[in-house]
Amino acid sequence: xxxxxxxxxxxxxxxxxxxxxxxxxxxxxxxxxxxxxxxxxxxxxxxxxxxxxxxxxxxxxxxxxxxxxxxxxxxxxxxxxxxxxxxxxxxxxxxxxxxxxxxxxxxxxxxxxxxxxxxxxxxxxxxxxxxxxxxxxxxxxxxxxxxxxxxxxxxxxx
Numbered sequence: 660x661x662x663x664x665x666x667x668x669x670x671x672x673x674x675x676x677x678x679x680x681x682x683x684x685x686x687x688x689x690x691x692x693x694x695x696x697x698x699x700x701x702x703x704x705x706x707x708x709x710x711x712x713x714x715x716x717x718x719x720x721x722x723x724x725x726x727x728x729x730x731x732x733x734x735x736x737x738x739x740x741x742x743x744x745x746x747x748x749x750x751x752x753x754x755x756x757x758x759x760x761x762x763x764x765x766x767x768x769x770x771x772x773x774x775x776x777x778x779x780x781x782x783x784x785x786x787x788x789x790x791x792x793x794x795x796x797x798x799x800x801x802x803x804x805x806x807x808x809x810x811x812x813x814x815x816x817x
Contacts, residue, residue, distance in 0.1 A: 675702060676720050680727075680758075687762050688781075703778035704785065711786050726788035730795040731761040734806040739815050748815045749806035761795070768794030 673681040681701065689697035709719040717725065736747040752760065769777070769784035771794065787793025 684762050700777045704781035707782035708785050722789050723785050726785045727761045730788045730799045731757045732799045732802045736805050746812040747809045748812050749809050764795040764798050
């Protein structure tokens, strides 16, 4: 839309944890409109996280939130053409985009993992991100490295 910004849809909190971030995550996890299946997968993954991370005093939901926080990028690079050359310009990431990038990366790398069920793969990715390892964390590190390497072009900001 050129003139007006679309209004933000209000998400209802999820039934178990009463958290809108969980709803956003489940909406991204959902395939073919099967939301109840996505909720089941997420809650099973959280239960598995609880079994895998016993030594911390955090609740499994807090472990998941910390894992999301660990894979959230602060800067990213965007392509910008200046005089026939394309530069990778490092940019700050908006808060909402940070959230969506981290959610999408976690789900993407959980799907790529080897394992039996999606709940199993997702819980493994959550634990890995919580411990600052795994595919999603590596992706964040690579993004930061790219931005750091192209810091010289920061003055080309939009």
